Amino acid sequence: RKFVYDFSEGNKDLKDLLGGKGANLAEMTNLGLPVPPGFTITTEACKVYLASGEAPADLRDEVSAHLEALETRMGKTLGQSDDPLLVSVRSGAKFSMPGMMDTVLNIGLSDESVQGLAKQAGDERFAWDSYRRLIQMFGDTVLGIDGELFADALEEAKRAKGAATDVDLCAEDLRVLVEQFKDIVRGETGRDFPQDPREQMDLAVRAVFDSWNGERAKLYRRQERIPHDLGTAVNICSMVFGNLGPDSGTGVAFTRDPASGQQGVYGDYLQNAQGEDVVAGIRNTVPLADLEALDKTSYDQLMQIMETLETHYRDLCDIEFTIERGKLWMLQTRVGKRTAAAAFRIATQLVDQGLIDEAEALQRVTGAQLAQLMFPRFDGNDAATGIQRIGWGIAASPGAAVGKAVFDSYTAIKWSRSGEKVILIRRETNPDDLDGMLAAEGILTSRGGKTSHAAVVARGMGKTCVCGAEELEVDTKRRCLSAPGGVVVEEGDTVSIDGSTGKVYLGEVPVVPSPVVEYFEGRTHAGADDADELVKAVHRMMAYADRMRRLRVRANADNAEDAARARRFGAQGIGLCRTEHMFLGERRELVERLILADAEDERKTALEALLPLQKGDFVELFEAMDGLPVTVRLLDPPLHEFLPDITELSVRVALAESRKDANENDLRLLQAVHRLHEQNPMLGLRGVRLGLVIPGLFTMQVRAIAEAAADRLAAKGDPRAEIMIPLVGTVQELELVREEAEEVIAAVEREHGTELKLSLGTMIELPRAALTAGQIAECADFFSFGTNDLTQTVWGFSRDDVEASFFTAYLEKGIFGVSPFETIDKDGVGALVRDAAAAGRATRPDLKLGVCGEHGGDPESVHFFHEAGLDYVSCSPFRIPVARLEAGRAAA
Ligand code: ADP
Ligand code: MG
Numbered sequence: 001r002k003f004v005y006d007f008s009e010g011n012k013d014l015k016d017l018l019g020g021k022g023a024n025l026a027e028m029t030n031l032g033l034p035v036p037p038g039f040t041i042t043t044e045a046c047k048v049y050l051a052s053g054e055a056p057a058d059l060r061d062e063v064s065a066h067l068e069a070l071e072t073r074m075g076k077t078l079g080q081s082d083d084p085l086l087v088s089v090r091s092g093a094k095f096s097m098p099g100m101m102d103t104v105l106n107i108g109l110s111d112e113s114v115q116g117l118a119k120q121a122g123d124e125r126f127a128w129d130s131y132r133r134l135i136q137m138f139g140d141t142v143l144g145i146d147g148e149l150f151a152d153a154l155e156e157a158k159r160a161k162g163a164a165t166d167v168d169l170c171a172e173d174l175r176v177l178v179e180q181f182k183d184i185v186r187g188e189t190g191r192d193f194p195q196d197p198r199e200q201m202d203l204a205v206r207a208v209f210d211s212w213n214g215e216r217a218k219l220y221r222r223q224e225r226i227p228h229d230l231g232t233a234v235n236i237c238s239m240v241f242g243n244l245g246p247d248s249g250t251g252v253a254f255t256r257d258p259a260s261g262q263q264g265v266y267g268d269y270l271q272n273a274q275g276e277d278v279v280a281g282i283r284n285t286v287p288l289a290d291l292e293a294l295d296k297t298s299y300d301q302l303m304q305i306m307e308t309l310e311t312h313y314r315d316l317c318d319i320e321f322t323i324e325r326g327k328l329w330m331l332q333t334r335v336g337k338r339t340a341a342a343a344f345r346i347a348t349q350l351v352d353q354g355l356i357d358e359a360e361a362l363q364r365v366t367g368a369q370l371a372q373l374m375f376p377r378f379d380g381n382d383a384a385t386g387i388q389r390i391g392w393g394i395a396a397s398p399g400a401a402v403g404k405a406v407f408d409s410y411t412a413i414k415w416s417r418s419g420e421k422v423i424l425i426r427r428e429t430n431p432d433d434l435d436g437m438l439a440a441e442g443i444l445t446s447r448g449g450k451t452s453h454a455a456v457v458a459r460g461m462g463k464t465c466v467c468g469a470e471e472l473e474v475d476t477k478r479r480c481l482s483a484p485g486g487v488v489v490e491e492g493d494t495v496s497i498d499g500s501t502g503k504v505y506l507g508e509v510p511v512v513p514s515p516v517v518e519y520f521e522g523r524t525h526a527g528a529d530d531a532d533e534l535v536k537a538v539h540r541m542m543a544y545a546d547r548m549r550r551l552r553v554r555a556n557a558d559n560a561e562d563a564a565r566a567r568r569f570g571a572q573g574i575g576l577c578r579t580e581h582m583f584l585g586e587r588r589e590l591v592e593r594l595i596l597a598d599a600e601d602e603r604k605t606a607l608e609a610l611l612p613l614q615k616g617d618f619v620e621l622f623e624a625m626d627g628l629p630v631t632v633r634l635l636d637p638p639l640h641e642f643l644p645d646i647t648e649l650s651v652r653v654a655l656a657e658s659r660k661d662a663n664e665n666d667l668r669l670l671q672a673v674h675r676l677h678e679q680n681p682m683l684g685l686r687g688v689r690l691g692l693v694i695p696g697l698f699t700m701q702v703r704a705i706a707e708a709a710a711d712r713l714a715a716k717g718d719p720r721a722e723i724m725i726p727l728v729g730t731v732q733e734l735e736l737v738r739e740e741a742e743e744v745i746a747a748v749e750r751e752h753g754t755e756l757k758l759s760l761g762t763m764i765e766l767p768r769a770a771l772t773a774g775q776i777a778e779c780a781d782f783f784s785f786g787t788n789d790l791t792q793t794v795w796g797f798s799r800d801d802v803e804a805s806f807f808t809a810y811l812e813k814g815i816f817g818v819s820p821f822e823t824i825d826k827d828g829v830g831a832l833v834r835d836a837a838a839a840g841r842a843t844r845p846d847l848k849l850g851v852c853g854e855h856g857g858d859p860e861s862v863h864f865f866h867e868a869g870l871d872y873v874s875c876s877p878f879r880i881p882v883a884r885l886e887a888g889r890a891a892a
């Protein structure tokens, strides 16, 4: 096997073998761009090393051969005392990963060769500056010495000299600093800084290999579900020097604006600097455009190269470059990260430029980006609003929230009940804060990262959240928060938090609706002359997705208003209309009567009173969705949910009894509550079980649906109702319900003298239903996978409890990267869905298949359902554009 590739031997498609950085260095080399020569040690070599603790036997010789070739080509040997070849050792996995070892520059310098470098370059200062950088980087990343020790020594040297920045240190200062650095190495490791250049190189390579299994790298991989066995490549690249004086420098550039997507010149440049100096902020950089005045030749060449790269990669690229005494060198490129808005704009620009087609444009954006663009935003920037920014934390859950500061959940609930908007501020949250979080507009914490309790729960609730704003001091006892600069926020003060940027403000920042939502709502038009560029781009991308996708997208909606919005957002029907909401409010009393009924006629009266109300609901809904399918789920939740709380009622009755004036109805209610009380309501009397146990309940609902459909037909409408039975576990349950339902439908058809064409199907949301889907399909016109309940029952997780209790720990331990209630668990729940779909279709080839859990609006899950061959997904109205886009991406 070959373990080492010269830059000229690779290409951009070899990321698995050469890592991202190595593959792109090779690609640029082969494009004829000025890349300093070098070679890449493959991920395969790393894998062997990680498995056996030893580098592959041939690796040393192979590296030697490549190094010799490099030396011949450069006309000097590594660390040669009078004219040293220097190299950088750069890690580079397939995916860029925080926690991996950084790069070590200037390898090959020693006490001897530093003199040679000085002579060759005619610049003592430069040589000592390079040497101190080597010891610093090598000490920190290869030898594991605390980087602070070097940084402190450097600061001290600057202070002693009265130097503002590192360039103000002269050769002698730097020579002294090198001695100090070497002392640090000796003191910390008990050995001298290695003087043998090859030993330096080999140690650095080994350190890169080892860093693959660093704790931070491992955690990151678990969370991002990056396989642990990919390994990293190592790039050995001959050095070029941006720290050779004012005609040298180093910079980063983007081929277009990664923030807005606009075309133009974007980047930063720093004269007389090396490596990370540009991003490390040690001195002020200049805008890339200023390079034109400093070095027109290099600037023009860079512009030319950027164009070449964009056309070649057919995408926005970011670039690292160095200028050594007027000669431009390319050190890195990759397809660059960008904001959500830029992603949409760039994708359509590239289509217009003829560089990509519509299908590929869809791969350049994500549903998550679209979702981000749909949140309301704060108006303008900090300076424009004049409102004080007091902190900056982690953007944990997007959105913009404004409210009064409260420091405990009790107050959050109390104030929000009285109509106040509140922001719940805690050091960190725990399960006791759930109700407070629910009541708040947004959540702010001073501790914890993206997987903290606050972050996970807020994302689940769709609440804006900023967490880990560490410079804010939260004092829950005194109910206040102190920010740097002596700012104190008391309970009741208005604060604004931006969950998309992590910024925290004192005062009310005006919130503007998202232009993208205004567009989906039909309040602005993409065709208008003054239409926002972003809106135009979104409009076009949605059109591409709609043309491409096979999956249809429906909405979960229970009322005409939601249905109408869903239609505006592009819904092709309703996949889940829950009927339980129709049993609340003033109708509760009727439901109570139904539950309490002892005699047949009492029950009948209650049901007869409910029938016209239910029918009215459906007429409105069918009208809003005229011409499109509406799946109505018969009553699902356990009945006690409609009764008073057991504790409250018990207390009321006990008090009344002590006063000897207990009321008859309360006593009966209490009995019923006790009778219906369940330890595990989720696994109790609900769904189809209710229909089979409470006579007349489901038939009343079926009649309401059928009569509503008949009314709509009479009004020349086009109702397309589908009746869905929840929580079926066996085909026998469905058979019984179906028989009764068909009788009712036939009766209504006779009464109205019309044919209703209602279909009858079931939810597949219990493992047994999934396992016997072939039998169940004999009795069902459609399946709708209820992946929320299916996830609960397959994992044995109670969704209402576990997300707040131990999911944070599970996420932190990397047991899953994302909650299985958020993204479908492909291997478990997903496998059941796929098999049940196949079994159902084997019985009944025209079986219609859909999904109505939360997963229907989750990007990754949508791709899975596309591949599983389902017909549609159903999600909340606001997620519809995301689902449409992802369904298009899945098919593209
Ligand atoms: P990262 O992945 O952190 O960007 P790099 O390997 O790209 O690490 O290197 C860190 C910095 O050092 C970058 O600014 C890069 O341009 C610079 N650098 C790397 N190799 C060389 C080299 N051979 N000559 C000059 N600068 C280099
Ligand atoms: Mg880099």
Ligand code: MG
Binding pocket: 636, 726, 765, 786, 788, 789
């Ligand atoms: Mg369910």
